[in-house]
Amino acid sequence: MKQRSVERLRSQRWYAREDMRGFAHRQRMQQIGYRREDFMNRPVIGIINTWSDLSPCHAHLRERADAVKRGILQAGGCPVELPALSLGEVMVKPTTMMYRNLLALETEELLRSHPVDGAVLLGGCDKTTPGLALGAISMNLAAIFLPAGPMLSGNWRGAKVGAGTDTRRYWDELRAGRISPQDWVEFESRSVRSFGTCNTMGTASTMNSVMEAMGLTLPGASAIPAVDAAHARMAAAAGERIVAMVLEDLRPSAILCEGAFRNGVITAVALGGSTNALIHLTAMARRCGVAIDGNAFDIEARRTPVIANLFPAGQYLMEDFYNAGGLPALLSRIADRLDLACRAVNGKTLGENIAAARVFDDDVIRPLESPVTTEVAYAVLRGNLAPDGAVMKPSAASRHLLRHVGPALVFDSHKELSERIDDPALDVTPDTVLVLRGAGPVGGPGMPEWGALPIPRKLLEAGVRDMVRVSDARMSGTHFGTCVLHVAPESHVGGPLALIRTGDLIALDVPARSIEVRVRDDELARRRADWRPPTPRFQRGYGVLVERHIGQAHTGCDFDFLEGTATVPEPEIY
Numbered sequence: 001m002k003q004r005s006v007e008r009l010r011s012q013r014w015y016a017r018e019d020m021r022g023f024a025h026r027q028r029m030q031q032i033g034y035r036r037e038d039f040m041n042r043p044v045i046g047i048i049n050t051w052s053d054l055s056p057c058h059a060h061l062r063e064r065a066d067a068v069k070r071g072i073l074q075a076g077g078c079p080v081e082l083p084a085l086s087l088g089e090v091m092v093k094p095t096t097m098m099y100r101n102l103l104a105l106e107t108e109e110l111l112r113s114h115p116v117d118g119a120v121l122l123g124g125c126d127k128t129t130p131g132l133a134l135g136a137i138s139m140n141l142a143a144i145f146l147p148a149g150p151m152l153s154g155n156w157r158g159a160k161v162g163a164g165t166d167t168r169r170y171w172d173e174l175r176a177g178r179i180s181p182q183d184w185v186e187f188e189s190r191s192v193r194s195f196g197t198c199n200t201m202g203t204a205s206t207m208n209s210v211m212e213a214m215g216l217t218l219p220g221a222s223a224i225p226a227v228d229a230a231h232a233r234m235a236a237a238a239g240e241r242i243v244a245m246v247l248e249d250l251r252p253s254a255i256l257c258e259g260a261f262r263n264g265v266i267t268a269v270a271l272g273g274s275t276n277a278l279i280h281l282t283a284m285a286r287r288c289g290v291a292i293d294g295n296a297f298d299i300e301a302r303r304t305p306v307i308a309n310l311f312p313a314g315q316y317l318m319e320d321f322y323n324a325g326g327l328p329a330l331l332s333r334i335a336d337r338l339d340l341a342c343r344a345v346n347g348k349t350l351g352e353n354i355a356a357a358r359v360f361d362d363d364v365i366r367p368l369e370s371p372v373t374t375e376v377a378y379a380v381l382r383g384n385l386a387p388d389g390a391v392m393k394p395s396a397a398s399r400h401l402l403r404h405v406g407p408a409l410v411f412d413s414h415k416e417l418s419e420r421i422d423d424p425a426l427d428v429t430p431d432t433v434l435v436l437r438g439a440g441p442v443g444g445p446g447m448p449e450w451g452a453l454p455i456p457r458k459l460l461e462a463g464v465r466d467m468v469r470v471s472d473a474r475m476s477g478t479h480f481g482t483c484v485l486h487v488a489p490e491s492h493v494g495g496p497l498a499l500i501r502t503g504d505l506i507a508l509d510v511p512a513r514s515i516e517v518r519v520r521d522d523e524l525a526r527r528r529a530d531w532r533p534p535t536p537r538f539q540r541g542y543g544v545l546v547e548r549h550i551g552q553a554h555t556g557c558d559f560d561f562l563e564g565t566a567t568v569p570e571p572e573i574y
Contacts, residue, residue: 147211422456
């Protein structure tokens with residue numbers, strides 16, 4: 001492959017100038033201990049690190065950055081570490097999704113404003129993966145994504161425990177009186193065993209797997225457990241490889257073709273992955289000028305079964321998946337559906353990267369003729385309640401509820417929901433459809449993961465464990481249930497969800513891909529005439545950007561001024 005001249009490296013616009021400004025750039029590097037020859041005429045690699053003490057998924061990324069640096073140095077590059085916004089999924093409020101676009105913007109501008117030729121992107125917790133990817137796509141320098149890796153398998157009292165999935169499950173059991181407060185405290189300290197992302201096929205594992213399938217990670221990287229020695233070795237290999245990518249001028253624009261996005265969609269389907277993938281992949285595709293949206297997921301889900309037997313739809317955890325062969329093994333089972341000619345960051349095609357892959361446990365990674373469930377991974381619903389679509393995960397839902405008609409019980413906010421849901425006098429039956437509004441991209445703000453509305457306590461005590469739930473919110477990929485999500489347009493901007501009243505009949509028909517409210521059109525028109533938009537929540541700060549510029553779920557929730565493929569000029573070096 002033709003190599004790029006080191007004299008033409010982007011970083012040398014800063015360092016090779018024979019004027020006072022070039023002198024100052026070289027001087028300041030030497031001020032912190034770099035030698036002139038460390039950064040002159042060498043690829044300078046930015047390590048974008050989302051480590052934080054409040055992101056347990058990323059607690060090890062300080063050490064992994066050192067391994068990346070080792071690889072860069074061995075390959076003849078110059079590593080520079082650039083800290084970026086860390087989005088610890090559990091800790092950040094009101095939701096990390098509110099800040100995904102901030103990380104995307106920061107990543108893009110970190111790369112643009114500094115003398116770097118390429119980047120290794122360290123992330124993995126839910127929104128860090130698409131946030132880093134969106135920024136790297138728009139900047140379009142050579143980049144490798146380094147996934148943080150899943151935590152070790154959980155175990156409590158002899159049973160497998162999946163992060164997030166069993167938190168919700170046992171919380172319901174506590175509320176139902178089936179386990180004691182003492183049991184709950186014990187579970188709290190024993191259910192997670194190491195740093196790393198959720199060990200289920202939640203949003204983190206879904207998006208990290210999708211990144212691998214699309215060619216943005218080294219082959220096999222996405223499933224390596226965070227604490228495994230192989231993870232540190234992979235980090236060093238990523239550091240070594242990015243130097244070669246810079247010299248080969250291998251950029252995201254040469255990797256993320258339409259075929260790569262379709263490979264990502266098919267992979268998410270076969271994994272039975274998180275519904276959040278629809279939002280993130282749509283946003284990434286729009287930045288690349290590729291027409292991929294939720295419809296692509298629905299179409300692919302009709303022909304590709306769920307074959308990854310992983311929580312929450314299945315029985316195993318990510319450590320089991322890694323030992324069964326990881327993502328390359330799964331991709332080898334669906335190879336005839338993939339675009340095998342797409343390139344990856346290692347310079348090879350997807351077909352070459354999975355040619356030698358093997359499945360070592362047929363129960364963890366099922367054959368196509370023996371899927372985990374007969375239900376599809378994703379369904380995109382439409383109707384008078386969701387003109388621009390809503391999303392469901394039938395593979396994690398209750399089959400008897402996939403066709404259902406019931407009266408709505410409407411909650412106008414998460415606060416109201418929390419205050420009322422366990423009231424013994426709540427007028428609710430198993431047939432009721434729980435509705436939450438005010439939880440979308442603008443209304444949340446930031447579209448929190450409130451979509452798995454809790455089952456009312458009095459129904460839990462009676463043995464009910466699932467109900468139809470409808471909202472303009474998202475749902476954690478670790479959660480399960482018959483939840484209609486991402487209703488668009490959201491209620492806060494006047495979508496039909498804003499017009500629903502308690503007692504209205506809601507009809508769900510997943511096989512027909514339909515979600516309707518059985519209210520006459522003239523009555524809905526009358527209610528719309530009476531509706532008034534909420535007062536803006538923010539008067540200053542980042543929240544103003546969210547309220548004014550964030551897109552709806554079906555468009556990927558990107559900021560309107562960040563969408564598209566237009567390039568931003570390189571900074572002048574004064």
